[in-house]
Amino acid sequence: MSTPLADKIKSLISANGPISVTDYFALCLADPEHGYYRTRHPFGRAGDFVTAPEVSQLFGEMLGIFMINAWQRHGEPLDVRLVEIGPGRGTMMADMLRVISRAAPGLYETATVHLVETSALLKLTQMETLSSHGDKVSWHESFDGVPDGFTLLAANELFDAIPIRQFVNTPSGFRERMVGLDDQGELCFTLGVATLDPDLLPQTTTPPRDGDIFEVAPARQSVMLTICERLRQSHGTALIIDYGHMVSGFGDTLQAVRAHEYDPPLAHPGLADLTSHVDFENLARTSLAAGVHLNGCMHQGDFLVGLGIEERASVLGRGKDEATQKILVDAVHRLAGAGKGYMGELFKVMAVSMPALHLAPFKVKH
Numbered sequence: 001m002s003t004p005l006a007d008k009i010k011s012l013i014s015a016n017g018p019i020s021v022t023d024y025f026a027l028c029l030a031d032p033e034h035g036y037y038r039t040r041h042p043f044g045r046a047g048d049f050v051t052a053p054e055v056s057q058l059f060g061e062m063l064g065i066f067m068i069n070a071w072q073r074h075g076e077p078l079d080v081r082l083v084e085i086g087p088g089r090g091t092m093m094a095d096m097l098r099v100i101s102r103a104a105p106g107l108y109e110t111a112t113v114h115l116v117e118t119s120a121l122l123k124l125t126q127m128e129t130l131s132s133h134g135d136k137v138s139w140h141e142s143f144d145g146v147p148d149g150f151t152l153l154a155a156n157e158l159f160d161a162i163p164i165r166q167f168v169n170t171p172s173g174f175r176e177r178m179v180g181l182d183d184q185g186e187l188c189f190t191l192g193v194a195t196l197d198p199d200l201l202p203q204t205t206t207p208p209r210d211g212d213i214f215e216v217a218p219a220r221q222s223v224m225l226t227i228c229e230r231l232r233q234s235h236g237t238a239l240i241i242d243y244g245h246m247v248s249g250f251g252d253t254l255q256a257v258r259a260h261e262y263d264p265p266l267a268h269p270g271l272a273d274l275t276s277h278v279d280f281e282n283l284a285r286t287s288l289a290a291g292v293h294l295n296g297c298m299h300q301g302d303f304l305v306g307l308g309i310e311e312r313a314s315v316l317g318r319g320k321d322e323a324t325q326k327i328l329v330d331a332v333h334r335l336a337g338a339g340k341g342y343m344g345e346l347f348k349v350m351a352v353s354m355p356a357l358h359l360a361p362f363k364v365k366h
Helices: 004-016 021-030 057-073 091-103 105-110 120-129 131-136 218-234 280-289 300-307 309-317 322-336
Strands: 081-085 112-116 137-140 151-156 165-170 173-181 187-195 213-216 236-245 255-258 261-263 273-275 293-299 347-354
Touching (some): 004 021, 004 187, 021 165, 021 173, 057 309, 081 091, 091 105, 091 112, 131 137, 218 347, 280 293, 300 322, 309 322
Parallel strands (some): 081 112, 081 151, 151 236
Antiparallel strands (some): 165 173, 165 213, 173 187, 255 261
């Protein structure tokens, strides 16, 4: 089955030759006419995937608790910019604000909320979700639009949707993986001429084999550097949550998801969500090079349990019927549990701060 975007990409390739994986990724998600995020609501049961905030209010509440703790550790500054990049339907921010308004009214009353969103469709949903907070909330097309000032920032499943480049190991070194056309005129993977600087490769004990893929993400590094620069100038803490790995390595993590099922990445451009795993070791190195303090990186399960998700679930379930209690137990398991279908191990959480300070539940490094 061809899609309107597939036809557009095929004619681009016919005219100009193969395109890089990063260009293909960007077209699939952000083509003005047929891009996945431009044309649909991807989240929730009816969409193509479910994010943690959509699983349960517990997720956003734990992030709210983390932000209160960070604010206190920073000395309870006034006039905070509470920022979320890629806020989905606004569910996570709504859950965070509910906790903050109750548990830290001093933070809630003087803070302003800033949502960085490029999708007009999602912005409308966010406005509805957050309508009770009135003119405290404002929207920005890009992070540059967020006013200066002490910043508490959250980004959940932002980095996985930022395009990557892929390089394939060949007898003549790593060459860039491209998207071209096969003999039947269908999209296929092929190799380009660009090679990879060997210094970028991870230092592993076994050398890469022929065909091994290494992913680099300059666009992700660029976003991370922008966040770090803001923290250096204005101070604050940023929390990054995504699926990925804590140690850089080889492997193809490009994946498409359509109607909650994995889909071949070249099968339905524009109709499937395209993502890849986030290399947290690279983000951590990028942050340290930018001169901010790395609080640490941990599994989402350990992070949520460390913040008290189990205790919060039992408070919510107290005196409720069995069905409600089961929903809460299942939600905790899905968010914090390990193994296939659960988010606790696959998802990682990283925090960076300026100035340097210790934030629970990250471990103090000795």
